[in-house]
Amino acid sequence: MKTTRLSATSSSSNTNASLKSRRRSDKLGLSDRTIADGIPSNHSGVVDPLRKRRAMVGAAASVFFDGKKWTHRRVVELNNRGVHLVGSGDLAAASAAFQQAIDLRQLHQQQKMREQPLGVSACHLPYKVAVAPPPPSSYIYQRANFDEGMGAFHDLDILQIEDPLDLVEPILLYNAGQARCRMDHFEGAFLCFEEAAVAALHLISNSRCPSDRANGLVIALLHNLGYLHYRMGRIQESISCYTMALHHSRALCGPQRLSTATALNCLGVLCYHNSSDDSSRAIGLFQEALRIQVSLLGPDHASVATTLNNLGRVHVQRDEFDDALRYYEEALTIRKARLGPDSIDYAATAFNAGQSLHQKGALDRALELYGEFLRVARKKFAIDHRDIAVVLSGIAQIHQDRKEFDKALQLYEESLQVGKAALGENHSEVAMLLNRIGNFHFERENLDAALIAYQHGLRIEQKVLEPTHPNIVVTLSNLGEIYRQRRDFGSAVRLYSNALDLQIKRCGRDHHEVATTLNAIGLIYDQKGDVNNALKRLSEALAVRRSVLGHDHLDVSATLTYLGTIMYRKNMISNAMKLFNESLDIRRGKLGNDHRDVAFTMYNIGLCHHLLGSHRAAIRCYLETLRVERLVLGEAHKDVSMTLFKLGEAYKAEGDLDRALLRFEEALQIERRSGREDPATVARTLTEIGNIHLAYGQIGPMMDALNEAARISRTAGLSVGNVSVSQQLYGIEVSCPNTAPAA
16 A cells, blocks of 8 residues: 655655656755655654554555545644644644644645645755654753743644645645654654645745735745754754744734744844854844844843843853843843743842853852742652752852851752753763862862862763863863872873863864963973973964964963963063063053053063163052052052062162161061961061161161071971071161270
8 A cells, every 4th residue: 555745745646646756856855855755865764653554544545535535624623623632632633633634635736736846845845864853861951941932833723624735745745743752752753744845835836826824824834844843953054944933924924923023032032052162243133133022022021031031042052141130130020020030040040140140149149049049940840850969069169158168068968869860871061060069179189089079070971072172171181180289290281182182173273262271281391390391382272372362461461471470480581571561551452551461471581670670660560559459459468578578688688777677577567477488588677777777787687686586497397597697787786886906
């Protein structure tokens, strides 16, 4: 018995029917499909069980037909029965009813159907062969719990006896697709929607004045095709479908219609998920959608809140948390009023706003909103749900930020348990939770526990993610940092180098993240004492950063500073000063004169002048450093003490002992008032003070200072040899005056 294709026409001649199907497939670019049953030739082998009914329809047709006369009424009854069954939740029976109506319709439709060339739009229907849906543990699958505005056009369509015959088949296929969609039978739904879309596009392309119902059906079908692609993780194909839906909506319905706003919003969501590089386009699409929605629905509609929430997410993606919060707060107000405080969409916006507040340091309000999400999620979801794990982790981070470490660790461990139960042991988000636990232990300087968590996360990531995934790079870098802090520089370089190889494979050598890793490797080599490799890697990082970021970027300034520091230690002072001056120009241009990083660079330049004997130039640099540090850090900061000490040294070298003594005494006061004084620093400063008193011939103050320096050194286990009298005794003729010769 011949099995008919889902949209094939019946024919008394098997040969003619086969040729007609082939012609149509060629027009759609689907020549790789099997003509007999419509199953793709490269299909995975999963066959729609309802498709098997077609082989039996020919035998059963006589029950409903007298000869070749088609009973239109029976098709309408079957369709409407299916719609009713969907409403009552009996999806399998509904799907069977739709399939029976489709088979009856297709067996007896007129031979002239689709013999005319299809319109341009139909020829460019943007889809590929359908695939199985993602697993329930996947991110996109679980996003179906929340309203992103992607789930429009899901209502079924009732048929009337008087409906045009050309409209019956696409409506039947559309309804069948909706039933299968609700059963998570994405493949079967996809096949129904694609056949319906071709039929509907053909209908409106061959009609001088297509009905609003036909136009609406085309738009709905394109939306549903796009939505299925999205649910199956096929972002580019989904973008193609929604772009086509937007084009048809504007052409058929006009620019100021809700269907246009819906397509704009959906494209914005896809740009958001596709890449952060598309964030500007996403914002433009959402804002255009929002203008239409507000004008047609009013400012307090639930759909407006959905678009506002989507806008907030894009601004978070761009680290623009103030803008994100503005949209989230507005969406939160609307959703609470329209949907109620127990709505999962209200809760989702509360969580989103909580994340932005967390980033801004508003921990109390962030914790309150995280709690709102957790309250609703525990009502709506199973206790072991991915989003419960995520919010528990967010709450843990707040307690970590508050230094409430025991509570934080308890919540991190609970989050991990929930995540494993919801997603399985080997899931990328479980790895993310492990990395957060690793970060917690790293902050607590518990490097052994951090190492275990990072290694566990890395094993999972290497199992479930593509080999060059950025998360693997991050985890390798975290592990490298632990080994660096353990001073196991060989292991640290190896792990960072592995991360570098993955970055180069994924992004190419000219990428800012490659430069960041090169910079880190250079610093490790510097710590290791391998100056040549340090200079090589840092120079490579500098070249990439200049190429990718431009010559005036702050990251370029940082690498210049690192290179200058190495040159300074190698006593290549002129080279070091040149690098520091270039860094200073960048930082002043980007940060202004009153920034701590500017002061830091000015201090380094002062050190270079000091070593070169240009004491007046050194004093100018130290004074400017001191001005900025006092402005930014306050009078009592240890960096201020350090700068005062170097300023005292410069004044002393210049012979201005009064100013030198004043600066040394100021430095000593700050160090002692800090509450965590460094014995070596105090002893060194006292030694300088003692030597200046000696130069003045003030033996008492000299002895007090030097004796105290020696006592502090002995108490701290330091060498007393560092406490010594200066080789240049400025006032020796005063401290040891001429006397009469001995008798």
